Amino acid sequence: MTRRSVLFAAMLASACGDNVPVEPIVEAMSGSRIKVEWHLFEDGTRQAEKAVFYDITVHARCTPQRWADDVIRCVPIAEDAVFIDETCENLVGRSRSIEKPTHFIGYDHVDGATLPGRLYRAGLATTPVAEFYVERGEECVGPFPSPSDLTYYALVDQIAGSSLVEIRDDEIGEGRVGLQVRTTTEGLRIPLGLHDRDLDTACTPTPRSDGSVHCAPTEVATATLFHDPICEAPVITIPAAAEVPKLAKVADPAGCARYHEVGSERTGTLYRRSGAACIRTTTIPLGRAFALGAETELPILGRTLEELPARRLQRILLHAGELSFIDDRLYDSATRADCARRSLGEVVRCLPATVASASVLFTRSCAIEVLVAELPQQTCERIAFATSATEDGTTIHAIGDRPIEPLFQLTGGGCQPYPGAPGTELRSLGPPIAPEAFSSAVTYGER
């Protein structure tokens, strides 16, 4: 199988017996041993977890890690095993956060790097130790003090590292956009992300204001300054020692990002926009500035919704050439916007993918707090919600209209009218929306 060989997933069983051709969709798929973990939403929609799997042979959740033999394997999630004698012959497992540990990992030093090299099954809890030793090559080094508030476990069995399943990262598809997939020889497959081969950069599906989706580079510098006094020639600025990025983005009048190659270096005065004005700014003393080169056309992705009427959440199918795959985002028909899986408190929910950050201003004299969101006057995507970090966690609020009364901020000079950032407008926020308003998910997997 070649590196770019196309892997086809299960066919969507939605043709209902007619002769409508069904597009093959690359989906997450468990192997015979390494199983996919799923996030199952209330309405039955599910999404694959990309980072954590379950090894039914070892009976442990595992993550891809480089093993001491330089092979990426699905290594059980476990805490460390340490030696307790100066000859490095006897081991215990130390548990900091895992309540019922099943495995412990011993780490080896390989070419200056610390890598997992030994896997042990956990036994019963044992006597705490005050100090421990580690192997460094042929040496047994220590003792080092060991915290007394940890729980220590006897180790009953060693599992050969070579028995852990090897994981490979591949890229499939023949067009400009490749789909990166994580696979194992025993059949696991997880789509990871997208790769723009023309720009040789990772990219992510990004909705545009016209409803289309392009694959936007994930590593890109943002131009916020200008090298002309009328603020029409944007530049990016980077620290002097930083590597010059290949791509830069700048917001167009509609608030959407446009992507450019990075052009020639610029010296001299830089300018920034302040409302409608273009004003001088101090050049970053140790930084470098680069003009923007030619605009880069990004690959356009096709986007369709699964449209299962009984479901609130709809999976988003993306298409790039002959490839069809599932977006990380879901479409939430309750908010009529994309949502993304995030933790809200202890629960994973599908929260609006694009949210503003709430900030606190005040009524006159700064006596009473007012929660607001400061939005760009032009946004590429509709922003309907804002999040606020409180002592009790994150809350979500609907974004309303502009505040009726002027608002104030506390500064070194006291309570001053809040002027607002250039190009933005303040919006009032509603009360916190109950988290249950957003679909929750539980995690499950084959065992």
Next chain:
Amino acid sequence: MRSRCALLVIVVAACGQQPTTLNIERAIPDYAPLAGGATIRIAGTGFHDDEAGANRVLIASREAPLSRTIDDTTLEVVVPPGDEPGDAEVVVLNRHGNARATGILHYSTLPTIESVTPADVVFTSKSTLMTLTGRGLLEEGAGQVDVSVDGQLVTDVMVTSDTSLTFLAPAGMPLVRPDIQVVNSRGSALRQRAFRYTPSVRPGLLLFTVFGPEFAIFYDPTDHSTISIPRADSAWRFNAVVRDEVGDYWGADPDRGGFGPIDMRTQQLASASPQQPRVPAITRIGSDYFALNRNTQRFGKLDPISASFTPIGATIPCCGGYGLSFDGTTLYFAARSAWTQTIRTIDPTTGIQGLPVSVVAPQGFHIEDMRFFQGTLYVANRSGTLVTLDPITGVVTQLPVSPGRFNAMEVFD
């Protein structure tokens, strides 16, 4: 049994043929804040079953940012902002069609403040229980109520009903009329000049100084006590002060801003006047302001907006010891000339002056300002004492108080 089964089959078959009806019955609760963002439930039918699909909800023509289908009879909706209080039409759209309803949901009115009692609070008191009367203080999801007095958050608010709450007034600056703001989940309300911080529970005289460290003192003629009104960080010095028809004090400081209403928070003129006449004595009769102009040595009318001075009648004696006060029927002015302090009447319409009455006082007696208070004319004089003066006989009676030299005097009640 066979006939019952047949009937059931017929009923089921008939139901299966009828299209699902989308219907809105009520909103729970039936109110929402005008700012939106609150979550309500809409009860009805046809929201989920028979492939109803996603429900879109419009409230008062704006689409709800979130409409969550609980089941076929219940939607949970985050209400969008409204444009005005009152009934809001609710529209639900899904694959079954659309349904609309009025009279089931309204945007709540914003809170209001209609009155605050008592009207006066002694500025040093922290135990005065205030009663605020208004609307929208408790019901329809008003939630927590924050009350601020001139920007100072009040911590002991007790909401007693939708139309009333109480709080303890914080201490404030004397003579200030603070604003009260109420903020709750329904919105906010502001009442400017909600009450007045007073120097005392009794009426008396306010004495303003040009030279002293304090801004003013309050003199209580009942017991001859005085209360200091500390000076804010202000360089303003008022050489004449007069009270307007609503009880606010206007001052003259020709070196800094002329004549205008005094902002008692800053103890400066709230706004400088276009003209800055030198008027060492001002008084008010009804809505008319009268003054003595030192530069022109004329009596005349003072326009409170422009501070322009319009002379009336002949000149007045040169060159100091000026005072001007109205006892309710007669206007008196005082002047000092040729080492003699006199007082006389003056007709505010014609400027015709009465015969001067020499003030019977020690040599050097020099009036700074004077005011009638409860029928008695009180005089602040340059020697720093306070006296009463009989404007008919010129007899001066020393009062048992020596507040110091004060240049302006006005009644407080």
